[in-house]
Structures are given as C-alpha cells and as structure tokens.
Amino acid sequence: MHAKNRVPNSGQSTPSPPASPLRSPRYRPGRKSGRCSPFQPGRTIAHRFSCLLLSVLLRRQRIFLFAPLIYISGMLLYMGTASVDVIPVVKHRPSPGSVYRSPQVYEKLKIYMNADNSSADAISTVWKNSYKGGQWRPCVNKSYEGLPESNGYVYVEANGGLNQQRTSICNAVAVAGYLNATLLIPNFHFHSIWRDPSKFKDIYDEEYFISTLKNDVRVVDKIPEYIMERFDHNLTNVYNFRIKAWSSIRYYRDVVMPKLLEEKVIRISPFANRLSFDAPPAVQRLRCLANYEALRFSSPILSLGETLVARMKERSANSGGKYLSVHLRFEEDMVAFSCCVFDGGELEKEDMKKARERGWKGKFTKPGRVIRPGAIRINGKCPLTPLEVGLMLRGMGFDNNTYIFMASGKIYNSEKTMAPLLEMFPNLQTKEMLASEEELVPYKRFSSRMAAIDYTVCLHSEVFLTTQGGNFPHFLMGHRRYRYGGHSKTIRPDKRRLALLFDNPNIGWRTFKRQMLNMRSHSDTKGFELKRPNDSIYTFPCPDCMCRTNKSEAARSSAT
Known part of the structure; x- marks a missing residue:
C-alpha cells in the first residue's frame, strides 16, 4: 500500500474528506442496560419515582431554570414549620487574663x-546581684565660684501631686541655671484631685534649698518691688509662656531667652514635663543637684x-x-481612672461611675469612646x-x-x-x-x-x-x-x-x-x-548623677 501524496498530481481530483464518526446510540426505553428505569421489576415505589424524576430532568433540561424557585419554595416551607423563637446561643470565651479571678x-x-x-x-x-563594673556613688559637683549678673526672673507654677511638683521644681532649677536667670520659689497649683493648698515651705526646707543652690542658681522668694510695679504687683499680669511638653533646652535659649532679656521677668504655667529628659551635661547636673541634694523635706x-x-x-x-x-x-480615684472591673458587682460599677464623673467630668463619656476592661487587664494596666x-x-x-x-x-x-x-x-x-x-x-x-x-x-x-x-x-x-x-x-x-x-x-x-x-x-x-535616651534622670541617676566605683575603691572605703 502506497502512501498518499500530500500534493495531488495534475489531472487528479482532490480526495474526499474522511467520514464523520458515528454518533453514540441514544438511550432507548426497554433496553437492558445499567441505566435507571422506573419500569424495571423489583423496584420500590420510591426508587421508581426517583428514576422517573431523573429521566424527566435529563430529557427536559430547561426545567433547571426553575431550580432557584424550587429551592426558595422549599426554604419558605421549612421556615414556616420551624420556630423563630429559638435563637442559637453562641458562647463567648473570654481571652486569658481578661477576667478578675x-x-x-x-x-x-x-x-x-x-x-x-x-x-x-x-x-x-532577696538582693544577690552586684553590678559587674563595681558599685556607683553620688558625684554631683557643686560650683564654688560666684554667679554672673542675672538676666531676669523666672516664675513657674508646678501642677499635679507631690512628685509631679518635684519634677517641675528640678526642671525649673535647670532652666533658670541654663538661662542665667534668678528662680522665684515655685508656686504649687491647687488641683481638684489632690485638693492640697500647701506651699513650697510647707513641704520642703526652703532655706536649705536656697543655700544649697546659691553658687549654681539664684533662688529668691520675692521679686523686687520696682519690677513688680510694671505689672501692678500681680504675677498673673506677667507674660506667660505656653510651652509644649518635653521641649528641648534649645527652645528655651532661642525663644524664651530673648523675652526674658526684654521683660526681665517671665512666667511659665503649667510647667510639669516642659523640659526634655535628654539635655546637655550642664543641665543634667543642675537637675541632679536639685533633686538629690537641694530638695529636703x-x-x-x-x-x-x-x-x-x-x-x-x-x-x-x-x-x-x-x-x-x-x-x-x-x-477609689485610681480604680475609677483605670476603668478595670473587679468583684464588687453593681455597687462597684455605680461607685466608679460617680467617681469618674466627679474627678474627670465627661472624659469617660465622650461620644465614640469605647472602654474595654478586659483588654486593659491583659495589657497589665489594672x-x-x-x-x-x-x-x-x-x-x-x-x-x-x-x-x-x-x-x-x-x-x-x-x-x-x-x-x-x-x-x-x-x-x-x-x-x-x-x-x-x-x-x-x-x-x-x-x-x-x-x-x-x-x-x-x-x-x-x-x-x-x-x-x-x-x-x-x-x-x-x-x-x-x-x-x-x-x-x-x-x-x-x-x-x-x-x-x-x-x-x-x-x-x-x-x-x-x-x-x-x-x-x-x-x-x-x-x-x-543606666539611663538610656528618653529615660528620666529622676528614675535612672546613673551615669549623670553618679560615678562608678571600682572594687578596690569600694574595699578601701569599707575599710575606713
């Protein structure tokens, strides 16, 4: 048998295309095959009905267009027989650490x-560890030289409780020394929470404070009359700086200093946290001197x-x-402010609600504010x-x-x-x-x-x-x-x-x-x-306020 030519010879006709394949034989009723037939003997009524329905669907495929309608009708029929009063209960398991147990x-x-x-x-x-580089000792150096002529007077209002006021005092000493200004004894702002009208001398030894700082910062308890005459003897008439929290010492040099030279007296209120924790060594030294040496009850x-x-x-x-x-x-005020929930029930809830409204009116009820006691507890804030x-x-x-x-x-x-x-x-x-x-x-x-x-x-x-x-x-x-x-x-x-x-x-x-x-x-x-950047020198005095003592020095000091 010879292979056919792809290109026909001249004079020859083009061969006919191959015949189409035979179609599969159609399913015909009555044939003995494995198909489903409702008329086969031995079938149950349910089986015959299923086979009849299936054969109708296969022959009349257009019935699938009504499938969504049939489904919806079935669902409505089911909903009509089910009770809508029974709602499934989803049990919520609290996150670990969110509940007071x-x-x-x-x-x-x-x-x-x-x-x-x-x-x-x-x-x-309880205390077993020792610092690997030796212990530390206080080493705040005082100045023994005279002070140059003052550039003016700085008056601050210290707000908050005892130790927030202490922050203001120490920062005020540092700012006044840096500006070569005279510091007026800070005034304590009366607060609605602490409700303490105490003055500086009621809490601290004022004379000791002034004498300890005398060679580093001038501190007085009164501004001269000839200056106060310009302000009708009223400190509230003095120009007040509204300084942002954690301002750098450069801000005081560039912005506050010119006004001080012009007015000869300035006021800063409020003053808590108005100086950055990070500052030059000269400023840190004054903070150390004020906090650890000059401030005595x-x-x-x-x-x-x-x-x-x-x-x-x-x-x-x-x-x-x-x-x-x-x-x-x-x-009570701390429990209320934390917004945590303990085991006091409804009485505790009512007490805390009243305490919040009394101390921070409207703060905790602002529109959109969401309080999550469980999350607060998990984060360790309770x-x-x-x-x-x-x-x-x-x-x-x-x-x-x-x-x-x-x-x-x-x-x-x-x-x-x-x-x-x-x-x-x-x-x-x-x-x-x-x-x-x-x-x-x-x-x-x-x-x-x-x-x-x-x-x-x-x-x-x-x-x-x-x-x-x-x-x-x-x-x-x-x-x-x-x-x-x-x-x-x-x-x-x-x-x-x-x-x-x-x-x-x-x-x-x-x-x-x-x-x-x-x-x-x-x-x-x-x-x-040791103090890291942005740490408080009042919590971490090493190394700004303290010097390292090696083991030999410690042994000599203990021997003497």
Missing part, C-alpha cells in the same frame, strides 16, 4: 501556701518620717531591722488589689512574719479588699498605725504632706514594691539608686504575666511560686540600670 486562685492556693515551710528568709536574701515632715522609720526597724528587729514597703494604688499583692509576695518567699509598710491613700472598700492581705501579712503597718492621732493631725488634711511621710518611710526600707507606676515609685526608685550604690532594691512585677496567672483557677502552688521567684530574680537583675 484572683479570689478563686487565692482560695485554692491558701492551704498549700500556709503549709509551705520551704522558703528561706526572703527579706535577707521640711523639718516637721522629716522628723515624723524618720520617727516612723525607727519604729518600723524596731518592730522588725527579728529580721535585723529590715522591712518591706509597698506602694499600693487601690484608692491596679493590683491588696489580695493580689499579698499572694504575689507570699509566692516570692516573704512569709507571714515579714513586716510591711504600706504607703497609700484611702483604699477603696477597705473593709473587704484589705482582709486577705492582712490575713497573709498580719504585721502590715501604715503611717496611721505607726503614728499617734496627735502626730498626724497637722498633716491629715494635706495629701502632699501625707505622701511625703510615706516617701520617707519607703526610702529607708530594705525592699520596695511598686504596683501601679506613676511619679511616686519612679522618683523613689531613682532616690534609692542614689542611696544604695546604684541598685534600686525595688520589685517591679510583670503585670501582664500576673494577669494570666491570676486568671487561672487551676494553677498549682508550686507552679505559681516558681513564676513569682523568677519575677523577683528579674527585679534583682534589673536593679542596676
């Missing part, structure tokens, strides 16, 4: 906690504070006079309750013989909330317990003076525990570093981790204790910290 955790762990006698005396063994406050320190050391004689201090922030503080300290190894000084205002619902803490630590003391009624009378109506007493007793404790942050613990940590060779001797709990642990009623005592001991050890390690 500390009382349940305490009830479970209490038996094991009281039976645990394995802990050593934590008050004597007034004689009455200092005397009572030192008396309470002596009483705490006397009562804790079995521990070598060592005691633990706690800054507990569970006052204040620790007295129960949580006690449970945490017991887990860290402090037994029920430990003497504790508690610095705080009036605790919210104290009869209920303080009971577990007193059960765990019966030797807990407050300034109201240590001092007589007569000793506290001059200070009871003044929140800043009462805070100054707390500050003094906490400063001299072997261990300081901070629970909520704020200016009080931050200043205290820095002051303790300045006193104790650079180590803050402060326990700073990881509140995010605590939120998870306190939200687990199934946790065991050994697991909980291990977590707390790790947290305590971490605070010991972080006791020595």
